[in-house]
Amino acid sequence: MVCGVKTLGQFIIEKQADFPYAKGELSRLLRDIAIAAKIVNREVNKAGLVDILGDIGTTNIQGEEQKKLDVYANEQFIAALTSGGECCIVATEEEDDIIHIESPVSQNAKYIVCIDPLDGSSNTDVNVAVGTIFSIYRRKSTAGKASIEDVLQKGTAQVAAGYIIYGSSTMLVYTTGKGVNGFTLDPSIGEFCLSHPEMKMPETGYLYSINEGNYVHFPEGVKKYLKYCQVEDDATRRPYTSRYIGSMVGDIHRNLIKGGIYIYPTTSRSPNGKLRLLYECNPMALIIEQAGGKASTGFDRILDIDPTELHQRVPIFIGSKNMVEKAEEMMRIYTKKSTAPEEKLETKLAGMGIVGGLD
Ligand SMILES: O=P(O)(O)OC[C@H]1O[C@](O)(COP(=O)(O)O)[C@@H](O)[C@@H]1O
Ligand SMILES: [Mg+2]
Ligand SMILES: [Mg+2]
Numbered sequence: 001m002v003c004g005v006k007t008l009g010q011f012i013i014e015k016q017a018d019f020p021y022a023k024g025e026l027s028r029l030l031r032d033i034a035i036a037a038k039i040v041n042r043e044v045n046k047a048g049l050v051d052i053l054g055d056i057g058t059t060n061i062q063g064e065e066q067k068k069l070d071v072y073a074n075e076q077f078i079a080a081l082t083s084g085g086e087c088c089i090v091a092t093e094e095e096d097d098i099i100h101i102e103s104p105v106s107q108n109a110k111y112i113v114c115i116d117p118l119d120g121s122s123n124t125d126v127n128v129a130v131g132t133i134f135s136i137y138r139r140k141s142t143a144g145k146a147s148i149e150d151v152l153q154k155g156t157a158q159v160a161a162g163y164i165i166y167g168s169s170t171m172l173v174y175t176t177g178k179g180v181n182g183f184t185l186d187p188s189i190g191e192f193c194l195s196h197p198e199m200k201m202p203e204t205g206y207l208y209s210i211n212e213g214n215y216v217h218f219p220e221g222v223k224k225y226l227k228y229c230q231v232e233d234d235a236t237r238r239p240y241t242s243r244y245i246g247s248m249v250g251d252i253h254r255n256l257i258k259g260g261i262y263i264y265p266t267t268s269r270s271p272n273g274k275l276r277l278l279y280e281c282n283p284m285a286l287i288i289e290q291a292g293g294k295a296s297t298g299f300d301r302i303l304d305i306d307p308t309e310l311h312q313r314v315p316i317f318i319g320s321k322n323m324v325e326k327a328e329e330m331m332r333i334y335t336k337k338s339t340a341p342e343e344k345l346e347t348k349l350a351g352m353g354i355v356g357g358l359d
Contacts, residue, residue, distance in 0.1 A: 008034055008172060008183045008192035018178055025086045026136070026159060029111055030174065032084030033134055034192060036076045037164040037172060040118070041185060043072055044130065044166040061096045061311055062276075069124045070094055073117035073132065087111040088139060088146045091310055093279045098151055098310065111159070112137040112151050116279035119163075120247020129167035131249025135283035136160040151278070151310065155303035161283035163249050173199065173253070175290040180256075196257075201293040205259020205320040206237050209244045209251045217267035221298065221331035225263075228330065248275060252284055252318065256291055261319035261327060265298060273297075273315035277307055281316050294324040298331040 012027045019026075056068045074094040081087050082101050088109040090099045093116045101109070116133040123130050136159045139150040162174025170185040172192050182196030208229045215223070229240040243260070245251050251262050264275050275281050285295030285302040295302040295318040302316060317327050331337075 005186075006194040008194070011181065011183070011194055015176065015178075018176075025109070025111065026176070028084060029081075029086040029113070029136060030160065030162075032080045032086065033077070033113075033162070034172060036080035037132060037170075037192075038185070038190065039076050039080075040069075040073045040132065041164070041166055041170045044069065044124070060094050062093075066094065067118070067121040067124055069130075070118045070121045077115055077117050077132070077134075081113055085109060087113045087136075089113070089151060090115065091151050091278060092117060093276060093311070098148055100145065110139050112139055112146065112153075114151065114278040114283075116276070119249045119280065120245070123245070123247050123250075128245060128247065129165055129250035129253075130247050131166060131253075132164040133249060133280055133283050134162055135278065135286075148310065152307040154306055155277075155282035155285055158282060158286050158303075161286040163253070163283065163287070165249050165253050167250065167253075171195070171253070173256075173287065175287050177286070177290065180287055180291045199256065199291050201256050201288060201291040202259030202320055203292065204322040205255060205261065206240045207243050207255055207258060207260030208240050208323070209242070209255060209260060209262040210264070211244060211246070212242070214267050214269075217269050218265055219267075219298075219331070219335040221333065221335035222263065222265045222327070224334045225327045225330040228326065248280055248284065252288070255319050256288065256293070259320045259323075261317065261323035263317050263327065264315065265317070266315045270313070272313040274313060275316055277302075277305060277312045277314045278310065281314055281318075284318060285316075288318050292321065293319055294321045295319075296324060296328055298328060298335070299337045 012030050016022050016027050056066050056071055058066050060066050074092055078090055081090050085103055086109050088101055089112045091114045114135040119131040119133050121130060137153050137157055138159050139146045141150055160174060160176045164172045171182055173182040180199040182199055183192035184195040186193050231238055255262055264273055266273050281302050288295050297315050298317050317324050
């Protein structure tokens, strides 16, 4: 190994000193996640060579078609967390209910892991970056079997969060609430090596990422913000550039490095938004805040949301602080904050005498 290269393992052990009472459980948990990430990376990389692309013919709890790689990644992370013995519950996007890790070692384990094993999985068939997103909490209960109550905690309670991006190179980016660090997998030695120390997000960026195909279904505040992004203004370097991969990990990773905003708002068809609070929004929000950015629902801080259910969805505006604040301003002015679902487009059109919607 080249002298001076710091591996993820070395870094984690060094950082344990930031937590004087730490016994090494969190460090081992992060190591377990990194091991599963390498296994998933190997499979993602040879996806075209083996029979692992495409749909598996089943759907997950959210009614989404599962890809073979979704199922594979889910199994690998659960297996690594089970054999590591440092967490008592895994909550995954791919399973209906929480999974109790039943092993003599893990019964007293104090950590909970929430995971999106493969994010952006619709991109696997077309060789576009996908990812894994994870979030770690300390269980609240002090004795007995941990329960769903231990999982449903605010994002502010996260002990650590991170993502792996399987892109043109594979990176693991994580935070334990003391800044954000990124590690690139060196395939020749099979190690994640520190490549992006103390990552900081530009306060203002020039990229906006949103699925504009849903435009007609967006709240008025989002439409007005998009107009703002597209108007010419030399002083603020507008119009901004539009970039959308369709993998939350890929889109946010790019914006973290270059500066930008990622929005997945409510729509008249998905009144709660699409992305999941526990597996996608909370971990990404912690990372982005730790890098100096901001994450909100358009009105409120993501990390302050009290979760009520495992697979809860929320709208998200996340990225460079000044951009998120501008989008929030548009939301405040043009969209009424409401807990009630917005009127569906079909209902509005029916009210105008147009039956069958625009599809
Ligand atoms: O295709 P859409 O509606 O733009 O949605 C894209 C979003 O959905 C997701 O793919 C959902 O993630 P999963 O693949 O884990 O279900 C995000 O990664 C992405 O940002
Ligand atoms: Mg996802
Ligand atoms: Mg997923």
